[in-house]
Amino acid sequence: MTTLDIANKLVDLCKQGKNAEAKALYSEEIVSIEAFAPPGGQKEVKGLAALQAKSKWWVDNHEIHSAVVTGPWPNGDRFIVGFHYDVTHKPSGQRIKMEEAALYTVENGKIVREEFFYAGGA
Amino acid sequence: MTTLDIANKLVDLCKQGKNAEAKALYSEEIVSIEAFAPPGGQKEVKGLAALQAKSKWWVDNHEIHSAVVTGPWPNGDRFIVGFHYDVTHKPSGQRIKMEEAALYTVENGKIVREEFFYAGGA
Numbered sequence: 198m199t200t201l202d203i204a205n206k207l208v209d210l211c212k213q214g215k216n217a218e219a220k221a222l223y224s225e226e227i228v229s230i231e232a233f234a235p236p237g238g239q240k241e242v243k244g245l246a247a248l249q250a251k252s253k254w255w256v257d258n259h260e261i262h263s264a265v266v267t268g269p270w271p272n273g274d275r276f277i278v279g280f281h282y283d284v285t286h287k288p289s290g291q292r293i294k295m296e297e298a299a300l301y302t303v304e305n306g307k308i309v310r311e312e313f314f315y316a317g318g319a
Numbered sequence: 320m321t322t323l324d325i326a327n328k329l330v331d332l333c334k335q336g337k338n339a340e341a342k343a344l345y346s347e348e349i350v351s352i353e354a355f356a357p358p359g360g361q362k363e364v365k366g367l368a369a370l371q372a373k374s375k376w377w378v379d380n381h382e383i384h385s386a387v388v389t390g391p392w393p394n395g396d397r398f399i400v401g402f403h404y405d406v407t408h409k410p411s412g413q414r415i416k417m418e419e420a421a422l423y424t425v426e427n428g429k430i431v432r433e434e435f436f437y438a439g440g441a
Contacts, residue, residue: 270436277420314392
């Protein structure tokens with residue numbers, strides 16, 4: 198698959214809420230970088246298992262009221278996707294709107310790096 | 320100015336259509352990278368003069384009906400901004416909707432690199 202194929206597939210799966218199925222698009226050596234370290238977590242994690250643990254933490258701790266996915270916008274072996282979430286943070290009960298952009302890098306047909314861009318604390 | 324200060328200033332100026340005033344935010348050594356080489360142009364240009372020439376080409380060749388700027392979304396010394404344009408390409412008379420994401424890198428209080436992400440030819 199080309200970078201644009203991977204980008205479109207990722208966006209399609211995220212739009213359908215099938216984020217878990219997207220793991221097939223990722224390298225086992227994936228590096229995932231947040232703008233800020235999540236509570237009790239790290240700014241940067243490596244490997245598919247760590248990525249899935251982070252994803253599980255997100256799903257377990259947030260009730261998703263709506264998710265809007267925009268893009269992808271490609272440039273060479275990289276692409277950007279936009280995410281807008283309306284969620285309730287389950288531990289606090291606080292409902293928040295979040296928006297972020299994600300920058301993905303592809304090598305040998307797999308996503309090897311994802312970097313999330315957003316304002317604020319976490 | 321911090322990276323977020325620069326990001327907010329750039330977005331404010333672009334929202335006001337004062338893109339030309341944004342040059343004060345850029346390094347003299349700015350590297351500007353397109354997803355695809357523009358007609359008769361290069362994918363990558365260096366220096367503030369080349370950046371301004373590219374900007375002038377854009378303004379001279381497009382009638383802008385609307386421009387929506389979203390973001391910025393920061394991560395460390397980088398930030399992403401979204402652009403949605405409704406323009407008429409003056410030479411062909413064709414009206415087109417364009418969307419792209421731009422990734423900026425800041426060093427020593429100036430934007431040193433801008434990379435545009437978008438689909439299609441150009």
